[in-house]
Amino acid sequence: MATPHEILKKVFGYDSFRKGQLELIEAIGSGRDAIGVMPTGAGKSLCYQIPAIMAGGLSVVVSPLISLMKDQVDALRENGVSAATINSAMDWEDAAEVFRAARNGKIRLLYVAPERLEGGFGDFLREAAPKLVIVDEAHCVSHWGHDFRPSYLNIAPVMDSLPARPPVAAFTATATPEVRADIIEQLGLRDPFSLTTGFDRENLFFHVERPDDKNAAMMRYVGQFPHASGIIYCSTRKTVEEVCERLRKKGVKAVRYHAGLSDAERARNQEEFIHDRAPVMVATNAFGMGIDKSNVRYVLHYNMPQNLDAYYQEAGRAGRDGLPSDCLLFYGARDVVTAKFFISQSPEDTRAAANKKLRAMIDYCHTSGCLRAFILNYFGEHDVPEKCTACGNCTENTERAEITTEALKILSCVYRMSEASGGKHYGISMLVDVLRGSQRAEVLAPGFDKISTYGLLKDRSAREVREMTDFLIAEGYLQVGGEFPTLSFTPRTMQFFKNPTPLVMRVSESDKAKAERIKKRTREISASASEGLFEELRVLRRAIAAENGVPPYVVFSDKTLAAICETMPEDEDDFLEIPGVGAAKLERYGEAFLAVVREWKHRA
Structure with missing residues (x-):
């Protein structure tokens, strides 16, 4: 045997x-x-x-x-x-x-x-x-x-x-x-x-952005991968339709996938994507479980998922062949509202656990620490480096800002609001309104306009105050609890009041820096291969796949094509040494691919 x-x-x-x-x-x-x-x-x-x-x-x-x-x-x-x-x-x-x-x-x-x-x-x-x-x-x-x-x-x-x-x-x-x-x-x-074996996907680059204009940011991002396969996940069917139409109007060959489409259209669109005829798939989470397409070079989450379990499963559809690939998450306040709505529609006995998982997802979006370490810790791996070289928070061009003074004002306001209301706790929305000096009746009725922290951050936008508060939650200076999530102190809060060490929060990097960083990673994908030969091998692979009725990556993965470009095999013995080439594939495809390599070398 x-x-x-x-x-x-x-x-x-x-x-x-x-x-x-x-x-x-x-x-x-x-x-x-x-x-x-x-x-x-x-x-x-x-x-x-x-x-x-x-x-x-x-x-x-x-x-x-x-x-x-x-x-x-x-x-x-x-x-x-x-x-x-x-x-x-x-x-x-x-x-x-x-x-x-x-x-x-x-x-x-x-x-x-x-x-x-x-x-x-x-x-x-x-x-x-x-x-x-x-x-x-x-x-x-x-x-x-x-x-x-x-x-x-x-x-x-x-x-x-x-x-x-x-x-x-x-x-x-x-x-x-x-x-x-x-x-x-x-x-x-x-x-x-x-x-x-561990949950780390070393070839994936993780980053989170909070763009003011998601559509503009999406078009810039997709434009960095003109010939690559990518998946864009959206939280609702309506968003899938809007995003797909926007891409098509800009000339991007995109297809859509959600439960509201007919079985025939879903099957057709999936085939277009899997066979590399449409490079971009725009979908809800109804798409992707078990998809073996190995050459997905990027996954963009247009909306934040409800939990890290789903996010990592979906982001992990990038780079199955082991080549460098990108995972970007757009985060916005409306995503939280949408996620909470979906949770509210779920069975009552599951909501507490779902809200706990949602809090971890939000914390991921706001942490200033290593994104990779955050994910691995969530799945129970704690013996991991605090910093990596493949996430947005750990790269040198990530911009940061000190918010120690603002943090003290936010934490003090949480305390003053509770004190003024006889020990009651409030959520983030009320806190933001008080700090920004809102005149809403809900703020004035409890007398919050009379406390010392009222209006202390009126020069900051609501989004900035909310982001700083989310950051304090993610870093353990505040905690969220209750059926209607309210804020309260943690043991770390009092330590910070006694000894306010500097707090540094990640802020959005410039569009230019983002573009340069993405370009650098896309170059890494084909750095070891001759791009011209690689493309010729892709054309051959696509033709063979169409003839046999299988997806191109089933014939050979991108990684195998890159190895062919790198080693330039001379004969069948050399070709058999290429990773991913077994006896059956050598017999079926060896001569065709070797002919392309020989012709390339002859022209060179």
């Missing part, structure tokens, strides 16, 4: 495993249940595909989306592995053919949706006796996860009903410790091998 290393090289075209992959492969191969938490792009799929190949027989992969299953099946077939899917978009004859092939031992990996486990599919599993069952996007089984799918709760009962329960392996990219524990419980994993 082939070893994991032999399969890795021969089938998938890689020389070495990434962090955690071999440990999970060996644990699953030994018959243990397992849970793997690995960031997007870290190679989760190989952790169960290799054990499935080694095990022989049939392995079943439970996956949430048809598009994800199709991508995985296409990629496996391109690598010479027998794989298939059963989904609701198939007609009866095609589904029956897949079942026959699976019963006859001709399929190694069968992908199904969790809803498929209901009804007669359980009978098929009892007959087929799968060697391994894999649960992808496993956070969907948890009520604490951001993509809870009730149908995932069917998995454990079906597994327990099989005559011989196979090993069950669960995988997800983002899961807090609470979600990880819930996955183990809900799936009934038995003494699972558990491995979390």
